[in-house]
Amino acid sequence: MKEKKPKILDSWALLCYFEGQKGGEKVLELLTQATQTNQQLLISTVNWGEVLYTVEIRHGKEQRNTIEKTMGMMNLEIMDVDQNLTREAASFKSEFGLPYADCFAAALTSLNKGILITGDRDFKKIESQIEISWIQ
Numbered sequence: 112m113k114e115k116k117p118k119i120l121d122s123w124a125l126l127c128y129f130e131g132q133k134g135g136e137k138v139l140e141l142l143t144q145a146t147q148t149n150q151q152l153l154i155s156t157v158n159w160g161e162v163l164y165t166v167e168i169r170h171g172k173e174q175r176n177t178i179e180k181t182m183g184m185m186n187l188e189i190m191d192v193d194q195n196l197t198r199e200a201a202s203f204k205s206e207f208g209l210p211y212a213d214c215f216a217a218a219l220t221s222l223n224k225g226i227l228i229t230g231d232r233d234f235k236k237i238e239s240q241i242e243i244s245w246i247q
Contacts, residue, residue, distance in 0.1 A: 116242070117225035118145070119153045120187070121216040122161035124228045124246055129166065129178055134230045134246040141228060145186040152187050153223065155196065157215040159189050190219055207236045217241055 118141065128138035145152050159182070167175040190196070192215065199218035203209050209217060213233055220227040220241045227234065230247035 115150060117151070117153055117223045118244075119216060119220045119223065119225045119227050120158070121227060121229035121231055121234070122154075122158040122165065122212065123231040125154070125162050125182070126165055127230060127246065129162075129181075130169075137246040138228070142185060150186065152185070152228075153190050153219055153225065154187055155190050155215040155219045156192050157212050161212045196222060203237065203240075207240075209233055209236065 120138075124134075124138050127133070128135040128142070141152070144150070162182070163175050163179060166178045196215065196218050199222055200211070200214035203214040203217045203221075204211055210233060213231065216227060216229070217234070217237055217240070219225070226242045226244050228244050228246060230245060234243055
């Protein structure tokens, strides 16, 4: 049996889902499927924090707290940032000029030989470097 590649969520995907934007239904399908199959979805602590601060800026602390609790109930594994992940992120930053937080999603995808779930067009620059599943 072929092992499934890990799926890595960019903050863009989760924000799309939480804010009811176009593409959010695809993220809901992914979240539902992950729960049904007990597949972990990965996100770096940097991208997890990006979701939190973006929600707080746009919708306030109460909504941020709600979203944080919701993420805690998902099959979402929040991956700590270590030197290896940071080194890989730094390489993406220096070579491709991605926004720094995006570099952590790319690095997590690269190191785990996974599939990045996003709709953020900044990642177009690195399509040849990592596998991307576009939600928009």
